[in-house]
Amino acid sequence: MKRSIGWVMLVFVLTLGACGAKDTADDTKAEASDGETLELRVGVVVGDWSPHYKAAEAWAKQLDEESDGKIKLKIFPDGQLGGEREMFEAVQKGSLDVGLLSSSVYSAFEPKMSVLDIPFLVSDFDEAEKLMAGPVGEELDKLLLANGVRNLAWAHNDFRIITNNKQPIEKPEDLSAVKMRVPESKVLADWYKELGTMAVPMPFPDIYTALQQKVVDGQDNGPILSFAAKFFEHQKYLTVSNHQYSPIGFLFSDSVWAKLTDQQKELLESTAAEAAEIEMQAIREFNETAIKSMEEAGLETTYLDGEQLKAFKETTTPFLDDIRTVAGDELMDLVLKEAGYESQ
Missing domain, CATH: 3.40.190.170 (Bacterial extracellular solute-binding protein, family 7)
Incomplete structure (x- = not known):
């Protein structure tokens, strides 16, 4: 680059x-x-x-x-x-x-x-x-x-990534110790709650102050916005999870x-x-520049490997039925097939 x-x-x-x-x-x-x-x-x-x-x-x-x-x-x-x-x-x-x-x-x-x-x-x-x-x-x-x-x-x-000031996030259980600002997405909010995370819904403009005042420990956004909004100034750990694409x-x-x-x-x-x-x-x-810039700013960065990603992915499969109910079988099957998604 x-x-x-x-x-x-x-x-x-x-x-x-x-x-x-x-x-x-x-x-x-x-x-x-x-x-x-x-x-x-x-x-x-x-x-x-x-x-x-x-x-x-x-x-x-x-x-x-x-x-x-x-x-x-x-x-x-x-x-x-x-x-x-x-x-x-x-x-x-x-x-x-x-x-x-x-x-x-x-x-x-x-x-x-x-x-x-x-x-x-x-x-x-x-x-x-x-x-x-x-x-x-x-x-x-x-x-x-x-x-x-x-x-x-x-x-x-x-893609979405996770930042927090508590501990490195390397496995799903690690999120249970983190009080997270969650996005409006019902799927993601429910997923964090299922993992035992204390999920706090919050508008985007309030995130920086909430991190600064330790109202929440972490947040979930794309690397570009996470860097642009300076969230890294009050975070210690970054996990490149790419857990949702938009x-x-x-x-x-x-x-x-x-x-x-x-x-x-x-x-x-x-x-x-x-x-x-x-x-x-x-x-x-x-995206790459934002991640490297946050690393250079001092965030300890974790890149999830294949086995770690598999463990995280397994925790999300219960939510596929909810999405299928809304999207319908035909569209759901097409998306999963074309994405090469394999339910665990």
Whole structure:
């Protein structure tokens, strides 16, 4: 990895604040006429330091060039148009043209999308890309479209890891001694509770203060956000567990899409695919840089080996039935098969 990437990240991410809703999405200004400039608004929940933003920026530049300036993307970072839930709903309604949004909110609008919450479904970015580029990604695209959202491309959000200030986490039993801030995901919250963890639900903006004041011992997030939000300043141990993967979609309002010309649609699709490739490579680099930076900051880091991962994975299988009930047998079986997931 080039060190310059790491330094760029260090400069930008340390200024990252909480990504709260600042404004609501206005009515879309998209027009389909060939003779006029098409201006589309793109919502991104994180800042201009992030791979998500860089992807949107690359997408905008490519579109501008290939359309001879007739398609413009106006990017709104830092949650200016709302949080991910608000932006997803705005895309559904057509009051926001595009959102680069993570899968963390999908199941709130389409419960079957909870198949993406399966812990240890994939173990690395290579496996994740293969999964989302195949039949699973296609089926999830159909579910989104049925909810008024057209996905133009899949890319990466991040894998989740564990940090805490109590002890190294090397086996499932180690979590029983840790008071953990848990995410909104019901599957993960229930999993931590099953392991005997004292699980504390908490909004993202409250995590740093809670760690600082020892209200909780640890937290669960992706490496990029864990580093960006400076959680490592009040943590001693990092476990690279990759226990849950989250993609993002280049989500386009289907009601807006219906107003576009075939040429505009073709350009948007082809350039979105190129931007997604840029984003996925950037996420890989940022993920690695974040982990190394936290190690350099003094966190004792544990990389789970095959046997350790197997032990953790075994603890999650009871939750597969709950997800199957919501997602249905057909989709559940497809996801497990394509992911090469083997129930223990």
